[in-house]
Amino acid sequence: MEYREILENARKTMAPNCRVCRECNGIACRGEIPGTGGKGTGSSFTHSYEYLASIKIHMDLLYTDRGQDTSCSFFDKTFAGPVFAAPISGLSNNYNGYLNEKTYAEALVPGTIAAGCAAFTGDGAADYYFTDPLTAVAAAGGAAVPTIKPWDREKVLEKIHLAEQAGAMALCMDIDSAGLPLLAAAGKPVCSKDVDELKAILASTKLPFLLKGIMTPEGARKAVETGAYGIVVSNHGGRVLDHTPAPAEMLPAIRDAVGTRVKIFVDGAIRTGVDVFKALALGADAVLIGRPYVVAACGGGAEGVTVYTQKVLAELRDVMKMTGCATLSDITRDKITWNR
Ligand SMILES: Cc1cc2nc3c(=O)[nH]c(=O)nc-3n(C[C@H](O)[C@H](O)[C@H](O)COP(=O)(O)O)c2cc1C
Numbered sequence: 004m005e006y007r008e009i010l011e012n013a014r015k016t017m018a019p020n021c022r023v024c025r026e027c028n029g030i031a032c033r034g035e036i037p038g039t040g041g042k043g044t045g046s047s048f049t050h051s052y053e054y055l056a057s058i059k060i061h062m063d064l065l066y067t068d069r070g071q072d073t074s075c076s077f078f079d080k081t082f083a084g085p086v087f088a089a090p091i092s093g094l095s096n097n098y099n100g101y102l103n104e105k106t107y108a109e110a111l112v113p114g115t116i117a118a119g120c121a122a123f124t125g126d127g128a129a130d131y132y133f134t135d136p137l138t139a140v141a142a143a144g145g146a147a148v149p150t151i152k153p154w155d156r157e158k159v160l161e162k163i164h165l166a167e168q169a170g171a172m173a174l175c176m177d178i179d180s181a182g183l184p185l186l187a188a189a190g191k192p193v194c195s196k197d198v199d200e201l202k203a204i205l206a207s208t209k210l211p212f213l214l215k216g217i218m219t220p221e222g223a224r225k226a227v228e229t230g231a232y233g234i235v236v237s238n239h240g241g242r243v244l245d246h247t248p249a250p251a252e253m254l255p256a257i258r259d260a261v262g263t264r265v266k267i268f269v270d271g272a273i274r275t276g277v278d279v280f281k282a283l284a285l286g287a288d289a290v291l292i293g294r295p296y297v298v299a300a301c302g303g304g305a306e307g308v309t310v311y312t313q314k315v316l317a318e319l320r321d322v323m324k325m326t327g328c329a330t331l332s333d334i335t336r337d338k339i340t341w342n343r
Contacts, residue, residue, distance in 0.1 A: 004306050006314050013302030016101045027274055027294050028052040029241060036184050037096045039294055041241030048241030051271035054249035058281045059340045063327040071323040072330050073316055077266060077289065078173045078211050083119025084316040085289035085331060086279060088296040089270050090150035092125030092132040093185060101301055108136030110300035112143045114308025123148040123175055123291060128189040133162055137169040145170025150215065152180045153193045156204065163208050171210060179216025182243030201229040218253055220260030233266030240271065240293050251285055258286030276318025283334040
């Protein structure tokens with residue numbers, strides 16, 4: 004299946020909620036929640052896209068080509084490349100219901116694994132947003148990362164237990180969910196969590212734990228104190244607070260603050276392997292991609308997800324070739340020019 008066909012199919016299956024724009028930049032869907040847009044003016048989404056686009060890459064062809072190796076290791080597992088599907092939930096609420104939580108996970112989880120990568124799964128206003136995808140996680144031998152909202156501690160521990168039973172390889176919490184309009188509208192209590200509470204939650208499981216929604220060096224330092232395996236530098240696709248910086252924009256300062264004490268994942272309008280290269284150069288170990296995976300799944304099911312992932316990895320290898328990078332560790336800040 005060609006990526007072009009996937010987009011054509013998706014245009015038919017996703018209307019009217021997602022227009023499958025040529026550039027998935029948050030402009031057409033500005034402010035659409037429920038829907039796929041960013042909160043308020045939508046600027047946290049549109050700026051993330053524009054910021055990445057403003058970064059320039061330095062060509063270097065004066066080297067001996069030893070090939071381009073995108074392999075990497077997380078959670079004691081090896082992946083074909085540093086690309087993960089971000090957790091997306093509320094398929095029937097935010098999209099048109101063509102896929103639901105279960106059928107999306109059934110495309111996403113095996114589809115990413117077939118390309119040598121993996122997916123995060125989501126959580127939300129109804130409990131089945133979290134539990135339905137766990138069947139696909141278990142069927143894949145646990146090779147996915149269930150993501151839990153910052154509920155009260157008892158509910159979080161219950162969900163950790165369910166994810167452990169599904170054999171999940173790691174866990175994540177989107178601590179920024181306190182800003183989600185849909186949870187507020189449903190009267191669901193999610194709120195901020197301090198370091199002590201997070202320490203207690205993390206101590207309840209042996210699984211590697213990521214904290215998603217870190218946007219400052221200070222937040223990243225606190226995440227290190229909790230004992231987290233990693234952080235996801237993220238503004239939740241612009242859906243929790245208007246007028247934030249781009250996650251990519253915050254990466255260099257966050258990397259400088261925490262060094263290599265935690266793995267750093269980043270998301271926010273990453274669309275291509277070119278964007279992955281830029282994110283890695285700014286200091287990320289890996290990226291998460293959100294909305295384009297829903298498009299890939301609606302346009303081509305599990306195969307669409309595999310084709311899209313392979314496309315992103317091929318683009319990353321192409322940029323590495325054009326910049327003299329043989330491995331991911333060669334992708335350093337001096338390979339790009341960016342606005343500080
Ligand atoms: C419709 C929708 C639902 C989402 N649901 C979740 C979720 O359940 N948990 C979570 O951590 N993030 C959720 N996110 C945020 C994504 O995981 C990710 O941070 C964001 O979409 C990345 O930006 P991108 O879509 O531009 O790649 C959601 C985003 C969208 C658009």
